Amino acid sequence: MATDKIAVSGFRHVFQTEAGPVQATGTIDLTIQPGEFVTLVGPSGCGKTTLLKAIAGFIQPSEGTILCDGKPIKGPGRDRGVVFQELAILPWRTVRRNIGHGLEIAGASKAERDKTVARLIDLMSLTGFEDRYPHELSGGMKQRVAVARTWAADPEIILMDEPFAAVDAMTRLTLQEELARLCAATGKTVFFITHSVEEAIFLADRVLVMTRRPGTIKAELAVPRRNAGGRDWDSFTADPEMRDIAEKVMHLVHAERV
Numbered sequence: 260m261a262t263d264k265i266a267v268s269g270f271r272h273v274f275q276t277e278a279g280p281v282q283a284t285g286t287i288d289l290t291i292q293p294g295e296f297v298t299l300v301g302p303s304g305c306g307k308t309t310l311l312k313a314i315a316g317f318i319q320p321s322e323g324t325i326l327c328d329g330k331p332i333k334g335p336g337r338d339r340g341v342v343f344q345e346l347a348i349l350p351w352r353t354v355r356r357n358i359g360h361g362l363e364i365a366g367a368s369k370a371e372r373d374k375t376v377a378r379l380i381d382l383m384s385l386t387g388f389e390d391r392y393p394h395e396l397s398g399g400m401k402q403r404v405a406v407a408r409t410w411a412a413d414p415e416i417i418l419m420d421e422p423f424a425a426v427d428a429m430t431r432l433t434l435q436e437e438l439a440r441l442c443a444a445t446g447k448t449v450f451f452i453t454h455s456v457e458e459a460i461f462l463a464d465r466v467l468v469m470t471r472r473p474g475t476i477k478a479e480l481a482v483p484r485r486n487a488g489g490r491d492w493d494s495f496t497a498d499p500e501m502r503d504i505a506e507k508v509m510h511l512v513h514a515e516r517v
């Protein structure tokens with residue numbers, strides 16, 4: 260059997276604060292396979308971000324182990340790219356130079372950089388905005404630049420923490436379709452946190468549902484892929500099996516309301 264891309268076992272995290280210990284998560288076990296898109300939904304404060312930060316290597320777990328390609332995670336690494344809700348783009352760099360930033364740091368040649376950046380500009384529908392600065396872009400476009408920037412550095416794993424939460428509902432649909440297309444085109448392993456059940460199902464190969472804090476994983480549901488090019492909302496909403504999965508996840512999530 261192939262090695263799990265990510266294997267979390269017996270993970271549990273307690274933050275030590277001045278006011279005393281805060282148990283952020285219950286005990287969590289999960290695996291993510293190479294090329295799989297796994298989404299995580301759960302109530303606010305249940306420990307989703309804590310888990311993601313531990314996988315990213317920003318937090319050392321209080322208990323348990325996290326393996327990446329079979330090796331323990333010791334800290335952040337080039338193999339794992341992170342996209343947070345808060346924008347991580349540089350205001351003084353143009354779209355093109357934001358997207359190419361990671362490649363610049365990695366010492367890629369200009370020709371290589373140009374090629375990757377052009378491909379991502381196309382996949383993220385940013386054509387015509389290459390030489391604009393972030394302040395000249397809408398919120399949705401900025402978030403696209405942030406996604407493209409993480410992708411350009413070509414990490415094998417992408418960790419996303421509610422990346423579209425601050426974007427308006429219409430733009431969000433477009434971003435989700437673009438992300439689905441991007442994933443289909445690049446085959447990355449993705450772990451994606453969201454509050455939105457629909458978003459979780461639309462994007463996922465597998466949805467994990469957490470309990471309220473201290474969160475554990477209470478259920479997981481497989482979401483069948485329908486085509487190789489990534490999902491679109493029209494066919495997704497017309498698909499009775501997807502509606503059925505959405506209803507199941509909705510019930511599981513609602514039972515955890517705090």
Ligand SMILES: Nc1ncnc2c1ncn2[C@@H]1O[C@H](COP(=O)(O)OP(=O)(O)O)[C@@H](O)[C@H]1O
Binds near residue numbers: 284301302307472
């Ligand atoms: N740095 C921290 N110090 C102390 N407590 C924290 C810290 N970060 C998160 N917490 C607490 O841990 C719990 C889980 O937080 P978090 O992982 O951010 O939840 P979620 O992302 O699911 O909303 C919350 O109760 C939160 O207040």
Ligand SMILES: [Mg+2]
Binds near residue numbers: 307309
């Ligand atoms: Mg969070």
